Amino acid sequence: MKKYKWGMIGTGWIAHEMADALNKVNGEIYAVTALNKSKLKKFAAEKHVHKYYFKAEELIADPDIDVIYIATPHTYHYDFIKKALNAGKHVLCEKAITVNAQQFDEVEQLATSKGLILSEGFTLYHMPLFKRVLQTIAENKLGEIKLIQVNFGSLKDYDPQNRFFNKELAGGALLDIGGYAVAFARIFLTEQPNTALTTVKFFETGVDEQSGIILKNSQEQLAVISLSMRAKQPKRGIISGTKGYVEINDYPRATSAEFTYTADAHTQEKETISTGASDKALCYEVADMQRYIENGHDEGQLKLSHDVAHILDSVRTAWGLKFPS
Structure with a gap:
């Protein structure tokens, strides 16, 4: 596979992990910028x-850079993504990719x-396990997915x-950890939800501290999500x-x-599927991103992010939560 010239915006803890993954998968990192x-x-x-580079705009303007990774607080993502795309760069951006669905669209x-x-x-878009689980579900081993x-x-x-x-930085549980939970739900729902019921407890700064969310689609599949x-809580x-x-x-x-099969009312058969390595999560991310670029399509990943962004918007609208930005 081609060695790409990556530019990184941000040097926080996740950028450190991503830099290690880039060095392992891509062999090198071309440029970085931070305040x-x-x-x-x-x-x-x-x-x-x-x-x-001391300025992100200088890094984005570098004609040698192929792809830009963005690891800044949420509120900066939208502007940097636009600038990078307008400069002809592919973009991998940390979640939440934008703070609302309008920006995402x-x-x-x-x-x-x-x-x-x-x-x-x-990361869960790229872990090998999810492909195996989806394959098992497609084989009808769990029957019709209900909940x-x-x-x-x-x-x-x-x-x-x-x-x-x-x-001011679009904090709160929904955009920081909620995206993972909603993305998990959306991966296994057969279609995008059209109903969202939710309640929230706000932190003293006005962001969401914890919440309960129920999603339903036209097939009457339900997803029940709790965040804090x-x-x-276990990430389960x-x-x-x-x-x-x-x-x-x-x-x-x-x-x-761990699969538990309950078609037989008298016995429960169990099966465990294991694959991949958690410490290689960002390596899988980099490898997938480079494959997307190589093949010219993202294998449906951006559609999933599109649906998640719109679900998050509908939940936040129900709460009446707006960010100053």
């Missing part, structure tokens, strides 16, 4: 990056019109100044059908799934 100059220089030296259309790949950094349950609870330290609770930023998803169910733990980077 903090000392951290930028240190990052470039540690990750063996060829060039660094705009960058999706822009990428399509320019024939560029735009992808969102959801999906998804939990994600993260216990963040009480700190109103932290970006997780910062309304101040109470730990359960897909239930007329012939059984499958449990997936730590689903953002899952490597195993």
